[in-house]
Amino acid sequence: MARPKIALIGAGQIGGTLAHLAAMKELGDVVLFDIAEGIPQGKALDIAESGPVEGFDAVLKGTNDYADIEGADVCIVTAGVPRKPGMSRDDLLGINLKVMKAVGEGIKTHAPNAFVICITNPLDAMVWALREYSGLPHEKVVGMAGVLDSARFRHFLSLEFGVSMRDVTAFVLGGHGDTMVPLVRYSTVAGIPLPDLVKMGWTTQEKLDAIVQRTRDGGAEIVGLLKTGSAFYAPAASAIEMAEAYLKDQKRVLPCAAWVDGAFGLKGIYVGVPTVLGAGGVERIVEIELSKEEKAMFDKSVEAVRGLVAACKGIDASLG
Numbered sequence: 001m002a003r004p005k006i007a008l009i010g011a012g013q014i015g016g017t018l019a020h021l022a023a024m025k026e027l028g029d030v031v032l033f034d035i036a037e038g039i040p041q042g043k044a045l046d047i048a049e050s051g052p053v054e055g056f057d058a059v060l061k062g063t064n065d066y067a068d069i070e071g072a073d074v075c076i077v078t079a080g081v082p083r084k085p086g087m088s089r090d091d092l093l094g095i096n097l098k099v100m101k102a103v104g105e106g107i108k109t110h111a112p113n114a115f116v117i118c119i120t121n122p123l124d125a126m127v128w129a130l131r132e133y134s135g136l137p138h139e140k141v142v143g144m145a146g147v148l149d150s151a152r153f154r155h156f157l158s159l160e161f162g163v164s165m166r167d168v169t170a171f172v173l174g175g176h177g178d179t180m181v182p183l184v185r186y187s188t189v190a191g192i193p194l195p196d197l198v199k200m201g202w203t204t205q206e207k208l209d210a211i212v213q214r215t216r217d218g219g220a221e222i223v224g225l226l227k228t229g230s231a232f233y234a235p236a237a238s239a240i241e242m243a244e245a246y247l248k249d250q251k252r253v254l255p256c257a258a259w260v261d262g263a264f265g266l267k268g269i270y271v272g273v274p275t276v277l278g279a280g281g282v283e284r285i286v287e288i289e290l291s292k293e294e295k296a297m298f299d300k301s302v303e304a305v306r307g308l309v310a311a312c313k314g315i316d317a318s319l320g
């Protein structure tokens, strides 16, 4: 049986890391696409040359031609520009919307059966626009944000508790922005919810609140340190986890920016929710119960996403 084909649209910091991880995990053959000439070709060759040392079997190809993504099983989209210090994700909207148009049309023509994972910011609006431009079924187009935001939350919690990150589970909902909603009640250490851990004296409410805030600011913290771009190792690892869930039909329960139409009382919007990811793409939205306070935070986040989608429609009247 032929190996799956993974197309990476955008061969920058995240795209290169995605290619490396996909090859190391032998998820399939990799095509790196970018408009910058030489970059995807150089990165593909460099990673391919690590193959004999690492011992993986994967063909890597760099290209500037959409024809090379023909028939891809998975497309992961990072094309566009990242944040610089002082910029919000929303500042990227105008530039990256144009990029989504080109990418969406490329995928529509050459990889209409792919599972598409968008990473380009502002995430929730860009995944919506990418779906519109590509015309693919909603369940086959998702945004990566929740896995990353939850991973950041889990990392900070594991440091606070001094326990393995593997035993910390966490859920972050809502849009990928300052209004994201880290769900303390649904986050646990080996099944023990965080509020119980506060009662058990493992941490204090103040410390937990600070961790929640650090999670919300997780992207900005890295941008502030790097100065020339944004995070790329953890975002790439997060998207690879989603791609693997699809390719191996794992039915993973992962938060991602999915099309919600009915659940949570929402009508037609891309926003971060828990989902089941398998061979059908987003196979189910997990409609958890939210407290009044959580619902209020989630609603605020949804409103922020709606504002960004409206801004996209303002820029390109052909949308929506």
Ligand code: A3D
Pocket: 009, 010, 011, 012, 013, 014, 015, 033, 034, 035, 036, 039, 078, 079, 080, 081, 082, 083, 092, 096, 099, 102, 103, 119, 120, 121, 123, 144, 145, 148, 176, 229, 230, 231, 232, 235
């Ligand atoms: P970067 O290293 O600049 O790579 C972006 C690549 O896109 C560059 O190589 C460009 O040449 C390429 N590109 C630009 N326009 C096009 C086009 N029309 N077609 C194909 N390629 C194009 O950025 P990065 O890899 O660090 O980040 C990529 C995106 O991910 C940015 O929008 C970031 O804001 C976003 N990001 C999202 C998260 C989330 O959690 C959602 C996290 C980190 C970064």
